[in-house]
Amino acid sequence: MNSIIKLEIEKKTFKKKGFSILNDFELEVKPRERVSIIGESGVGKTSLLNIIGLLDTQYQGCYTLFDSSVKDLSRNKLAEWRNQKIGFVLQESALINSLTIEDNIKLPLMYANIKKDSTTEDRFNRIVNKIGIESILKKKPLDCSGGQRARAVFVRAVIMNPQIILSDEPTASLDLENREKIISLLFDMNKEFNTTVITVTHDLDLANRHDRVITLERND
Ligand SMILES: Nc1ncnc2c1ncn2[C@@H]1O[C@H](COP(=O)(O)OP(=O)(O)OP(=O)(O)O)[C@@H](O)[C@H]1O
Known part of the structure; x- marks a missing residue:
């Protein structure tokens, strides 16, 4: 099976x-694989996710994603893939404070011009129920707890049924019950829709529940 991600970084320099x-x-990931990335603070885990997720294209090296060379993609194509093919659960995935939680979650659908129909509404309701955030849908982010906001960010990341989910410490601000809800949704998506899962975490138990654990080493 072809790799979905083939990354060969010479280096990423901060001038x-x-x-x-x-x-x-170097990193190669097959479709449907579940990979976790661990390593000490500052080693480059978040920077790596930013590169994989097309948020950062300023590095030396080659990156082939979905069989295309990332360097050859237009800005529009990069933006389209970021919205439609990749779900981000990043530490700084801020919600927009002036919008309700529901509107925040549905933003990617709006950007992609996806019409409201029964399929998208069913999907929305199913994920919202599973994660248990029905009661905050009409609230604004600042009226929610940190854990509720983290769960909303997760639902927004998976609403487009992305081919890859990139998570940066997805369970860091959650209690045990909500931690398990997020992990089970992440792995259900992987099973049901063949979603590739890449998770940065300091939580070794979560890391070990993936198919492969990659430890980033400091090499300076
Ligand atoms: N935009 C930036 N400009 C300059 N230096 C940066 C920038 N982003 C990251 N760095 C530096 O690059 C290194 C790697 O940062 P990164 O956030 O990727 O590490 P990390 O492994 O995710 O750390 P943590 O586990 O603490 O989140 C750090 O030394 C950081 O200070």
């Missing part, structure tokens, strides 16, 4: 700081 991370780092 102002004058140092580089992810030196000679």
